[in-house]
Amino acid sequence: MGILEVKGVNKRFGGLQALGNVNLSVKENTVHAIIGPNGAGKSTLLNVLVGKLIPDTGSVMFDGQSVLGRKPYQINQMGISRVFQTPEIFGDLTVFENVMIPCFAKRDGAFKLNAVGDMLGQKDLIEKAEQMLIDVNMIDKRNMHSASMSRGDKRRLEMAMCLVQEPKLLLLDEPTAGMARADTNNTIDLLKEIKAKRDITMAIIEHDMHVVFSLADRITVLALGTPLVEDAPENIKGNPKVREAYLGESA
Amino acid sequence: MLGLTKKDATLLLVVAVLALCAPFILNPFPEGSAMAQFNAGYPDLMQRFVIFGIFAIGFNILFGLTGYLSFGHAAFLGVGSYSAVWMFKLLSMNVIPAIMLSVIVSGLFALLIGFVSLRRSGIYFSILTLAFAQMSFNLAYSVLTPITNGETGLQLTLQDPRVLGQSVSETGGIPVTSLFGIELRSTYQMDLGAWLFQFNVGYYLCAVMLLLAFYLAIRIFRSPFGMMLRAIKSNQHRVNYTGLNPRPYTLAAFVISGMYAGLAGGLMASMDPLAGAERMQWTASGEVVLMTILGGAGTLIGPVLGAGFIKYFENIFSKINDNVLHGWFSLLPDGLENLIVGVLHPFIGKGWHLTLGILFMLVVIFLPGGLVEGGQRIARLFRRGKADQTDTTTKPAE
Ligand SMILES: Nc1ncnc2c1ncn2[C@@H]1O[C@H](COP(=O)(O)OP(=O)(O)O)[C@@H](O)[C@H]1O
Numbered sequence: 001m002g003i004l005e006v007k008g009v010n011k012r013f014g015g016l017q018a019l020g021n022v023n024l025s026v027k028e029n030t031v032h033a034i035i036g037p038n039g040a041g042k043s044t045l046l047n048v049l050v051g052k053l054i055p056d057t058g059s060v061m062f063d064g065q066s067v068l069g070r071k072p073y074q075i076n077q078m079g080i081s082r083v084f085q086t087p088e089i090f091g092d093l094t095v096f097e098n099v100m101i102p103c104f105a106k107r108d109g110a111f112k113l114n115a116v117g118d119m120l121g122q123k124d125l126i127e128k129a130e131q132m133l134i135d136v137n138m139i140d141k142r143n144m145h146s147a148s149m150s151r152g153d154k155r156r157l158e159m160a161m162c163l164v165q166e167p168k169l170l171l172l173d174e175p176t177a178g179m180a181r182a183d184t185n186n187t188i189d190l191l192k193e194i195k196a197k198r199d200i201t202m203a204i205i206e207h208d209m210h211v212v213f214s215l216a217d218r219i220t221v222l223a224l225g226t227p228l229v230e231d232a233p234e235n236i237k238g239n240p241k242v243r244e245a246y247l248g249e250s251a
Numbered sequence: 252m253l254g255l256t257k258k259d260a261t262l263l264l265v266v267a268v269l270a271l272c273a274p275f276i277l278n279p280f281p282e283g284s285a286m287a288q289f290n291a292g293y294p295d296l297m298q299r300f301v302i303f304g305i306f307a308i309g310f311n312i313l314f315g316l317t318g319y320l321s322f323g324h325a326a327f328l329g330v331g332s333y334s335a336v337w338m339f340k341l342l343s344m345n346v347i348p349a350i351m352l353s354v355i356v357s358g359l360f361a362l363l364i365g366f367v368s369l370r371r372s373g374i375y376f377s378i379l380t381l382a383f384a385q386m387s388f389n390l391a392y393s394v395l396t397p398i399t400n401g402e403t404g405l406q407l408t409l410q411d412p413r414v415l416g417q418s419v420s421e422t423g424g425i426p427v428t429s430l431f432g433i434e435l436r437s438t439y440q441m442d443l444g445a446w447l448f449q450f451n452v453g454y455y456l457c458a459v460m461l462l463l464a465f466y467l468a469i470r471i472f473r474s475p476f477g478m479m480l481r482a483i484k485s486n487q488h489r490v491n492y493t494g495l496n497p498r499p500y501t502l503a504a505f506v507i508s509g510m511y512a513g514l515a516g517g518l519m520a521s522m523d524p525l526a527g528a529e530r531m532q533w534t535a536s537g538e539v540v541l542m543t544i545l546g547g548a549g550t551l552i553g554p555v556l557g558a559g560f561i562k563y564f565e566n567i568f569s570k571i572n573d574n575v576l577h578g579w580f581s582l583l584p585d586g587l588e589n590l591i592v593g594v595l596h597p598f599i600g601k602g603w604h605l606t607l608g609i610l611f612m613l614v615v616i617f618l619p620g621g622l623v624e625g626g627q628r629i630a631r632l633f634r635r636g637k638a639d640q641t642d643t644t645t646k647p648a649e
């Protein structure tokens with residue numbers, strides 16, 4: 001039994017079958033990559049996992065509990081954090097404040113009215129947020145207005161916001177798209193470091209095969225909304241079906 | 252100091268000095284001089300500045316922090332006024348219980364309206380609040396007449412019970428509002444040469460309330476709660492995927508700002524114990540929106556500035572008429588004088604709305620951060636002029 005069990009999930013958008021009978025099992029403490037051509041339904045699958053979309057049929061179990069029917073914030077509180085394909089950050093807030101928000105959410109739950117306490121009273125959280133910024137190499141941008149940063153930095157910030165919550169399952173939707181080579185390598189190192197430090201499961205969607213093969217323990221290939229194969233990375237490279245559907249196109 | 256940073260404490264101190272010295276500051280011109288009509292240091296006008304300042308500070312906690320634009324906030328002001336007058340009728344003429352009831356009742360009313368309206372965001376939220384406020388306004392005129400006294404408005408009478416006070420004063424009239432026995436209308440007049448300064452108990456009650464309201468607003472802005480509200484304004488999507496439920500946060504902000512409006516309404520009734528439905532009309536709701544945007548939404552001091560600016564215009568600028576203009580330009584040749592007065596005519600007196608409207612448009616287009624942004628730009632120009640090479644880093648609006 002994996003920590004995440006997706007069974008028989010279907011999702012249609014009008015006439016388009018975005019997900020067709022998707023089955024996926026992600027084992028605890030592994031990195032599971034989901035690859036496939038554009039429009040394969042990868043982001044749609046993540047949308048189902050975080051409660052943004054409700055599937056037409058099927059079930060999604062996380063940590064022994066059903067995810068379906070829960071609101072996005074409840075699913076996050078269960079331990080699933082997500083990095084989006086286009087960075088979703090708090091553009092009007094500073095980098096530091098962006099990281100503080102998830103710290104509060106982790107400690108205080110979905111709602112806590114603390115309308116007169118000052119920020120200085122939050123020493124432990126401030127330390128935690130600053131340590132996170134050091135880990136992702138952004139401490140020098142601490143007081144920057146986050147909207148004015150580069151796309152790569154926004155992505156890194158979003159990753160920091162997810163990681164600081166110490167999720168059980170981290171979902172990454174093309175985390176290195178738009179990043180320079182050096183930043184991509186930093187991201188790989190960061191994720192490896194996090195993995196080494198504590199228990200975490202990751203599901204990662206990625207086009208950059210270098211990233212996929214550096215991180216993944218298991219790979220699922222999705223094409224036209226349906227899983228084509230699931231296997232270990234070394235077997236995926238040589239699989240003719242995959243070459244035809246996916247790798248062939250980009251190689 | 253008081254849990255504030257140095258900068259915020261300074262701001263609070265400046266506001267405190269301005270509020271407490273307002274009778275001097277707003278009366279710079281000697282009595283009887285040509286400029287005396289620009290004096291604004293009269294008790295009832297100063298009270299209005301401060302009361303609308305409180306109203307706008309509260310509105311800004313909702314609009315400035317969460318971005319939810321309510322078009323129905325005057326309803327809470329009206330409810331606050333009715334509550335206070337009822338307290339004067341039933342309990343006593345002491346304003347403290349009256350104001351407390353105003354804040355509580357408006358808070359409950361805001362909880363109800365906010366609970367429904369906050370199910371939608373953007374324009375739909377605005378329309379829902381507008382609809383609720385107009386509904387309250389119309390109900391106050393019709394079905395709710397037993398509570399609101401309909402078109403006449405709710406007033407004090409000699410038959411009111413006032414269980415802790417007296418129905419009739421010693422002189423046989425309706426008793427006046429007081430603060431533990433000190434009449435709010437009592438005013439100390441100070442003659443200083445040609446100048447006349449008035450210190451009114453009611454005004455100082457309002458001013459103290461303003462300072463409390465302002466202090467609380469600073470604390471809210473700087474609190475974790477305030478940060479959550481700004482996050483909601485910035486990206487509600489991300490808030491949801493960060494494990495936070497935005498609904499109770501926005502509802503709390505809505506109720507708090509409703510209570511501010513209730514406080515303003517209660518103070519209004521304390522200064523002049525009557526309440527009418529027109530206080531809840533949509534124009535009154537729109538006015539506080541204008542005040543906040545004009546002064547600078549999301550800034551601490553902006554709403555107070557905006558409120559003062561609009562009330563000054565409404566009360567002072569509107570008094571300039573053609574005769575006054577002729578007086579100013581009487582040195583010019585007759586033809587030119589008439590021409591200038593003719594050109595200015597649509598903008599003065601009853602035309603003050605036109606002037607204010609144009610100013611408002613100019614501010615929104617050229618100074619989206621309101622008067623506060625204007626002030627910051629001027630300050631920056633100064634600093635640049637002084638030391639060209641020192642830092643010119645721009646900070647986000649305070
Ligand atoms: N909200 C939506 N409404 C309609 N169609 C959608 C929606 N989201 C995705 N799709 C469609 O579903 C298919 C899968 O999209 P997506 O999951 O984003 O693919 P990708 O694998 O590139 O992430 C695409 O054809 C896309 O156009």
Ligand SMILES: [Mg+2]
Pocket residue numbers: 042043044085173
């Ligand atoms: Mg995608």
